[in-house]
Amino acid sequence: MIKDFGLVAAGIVLLYAGGEVMVQSATRLALLLGISPLVIGLxxxxxxxxxxELAATLAASFKGVGDVAFGNVIGSNIANIGLVLGLVALVSPLKTTFRFITQEMPFMLFVSSLLFLLGRDGYLGRLDGSIFLFLLVLFLFFLFKRDKTLSNLADNQKKEPLSKIILYTAGVFVSIGLLSLGANVLVEGAVNIARHLGVPERVIGLTMVAVGTSLPELVSTLVAAYRRAGDIILGNIIGSNIMNILAILGLTPIIKPFSFSKEGVTVDLSIMIFFSLMAWAMLAHQKRVGRLKGTILLGCYIFYVFYLYQ
Structure with missing residues (x-):
């Protein structure tokens, strides 16, 4: 048991390190190429x-623990809004734009609702994954086209030294290695703990693994909050929720289709959509999430975790 807790701790440390390297490398690469802060975040x-989340979900799928794989994505999306957005709003109130409220937020709710429809049967196959990946390509295309990111990219590539671009690109690949290793260690430890304690693997995926893999979001947004980079914060949180569904649940079932227990799936997905709706309503009200709203989000998340373990 002590060994298993050690595996979980080591996995979280590796994930944190990999996430930090990923965020630093990707952010600097994007800034170097002239991409806007909101697009960087998204x-x-x-x-x-x-x-x-991708590495942990793939690892769980190959280990045959579909409840952990699916629960990790759902739990991470809930944690991103309840825990991450709640804590960040307590540190520094966030402001947003009308466009973000009317475009990115509704799209996140759309893909969440689509997952609710496709995931109720307890199975995600290659067709489901293909649908999610197709929507991801559309999302990125319209996002880049709207912000003219591709033209900015072409202009800035001519001005910046190639060595810096190679350096930050290498940093992204190094981070992927750390994340993959950390995810495998974390999933192994978490599943062993679940079996020792008799805790359902679904609950472990929704909480322990989900929070562990959400640490990069939490750390990066707290740093961005300290620097008052609101566009990156909201883009990261909402963008991560979109990526978790479209990229992770798009790639994973294409590589390895997996099934999961139907028990609790409808409830978990409903709670995920509830948190998304609550965040949308808070942002739509005065286009701002202050400390009171952050406290409400964090309180709801704590109550949700308490409910799971009860």
């Missing part, structure tokens, strides 16, 4: 901080 930083 794409590179969001995918970078979602990489632990």
């Amino acid at each position: 794409t590179l930083v969001a995918f970078g901080t979602s990489a632990p």
Whole structure:
């Protein structure tokens, strides 16, 4: 048992290190190439901080523990809004734009609802994964086209030294290695603990593994909050939730289709959508999430975890 807790701790440390390297490398690479802060948050930083969830979900799928694989994504999305957004709002109130409220937030709710429809049967196959990946390509295409990111990219590539681009690209690949190793160690330890204590693997995936793989989001957003980079914060949180569904649950079932227990799935997905709706309503009200709203989000998340373990 002590060994298993050690594995979980080691996995979280490796995930944290990999997430930090990923965020730093991806952010600097994006800035070097002239990508806007909101697009950085919604794409590179969001995918970078979602990489632990991808690695953990793939590892759980190959180990045959579908409840951990699916629960990790759902739990991470809930943690991103309840825990991460709640804590960050307590540190520094967040402001947003009308466009973000009317475009990115509704899209996150759309893909969450789609997952609810496709995941109720307790199985995600290659067709489901293909649908998610197709939507991911559309999302990125319209995002880049709207912000003219591709034209900015072409212009800045001519001005910046190739050595810096190679350096930050290498940092991304190093971080992927750390994240993959950390995810395997974390999943192994978490599943062993679940079996020793008789805790359902679904609950372990929704809480221990989900929070562990959400640490990069938490750390990166807290750092961004300290620097008052609101666009990166909201882009990272909402972008990570979109990436968790479209990228992770797109790639994983294509590589290795997996099944999971139907018990509790409807409830868990409903709670995920509830947190998403609550965040949307809070942002729509005065286009701001202050400390009171952050306290409400964090309180709801603590109550949710308490409910799971009861």
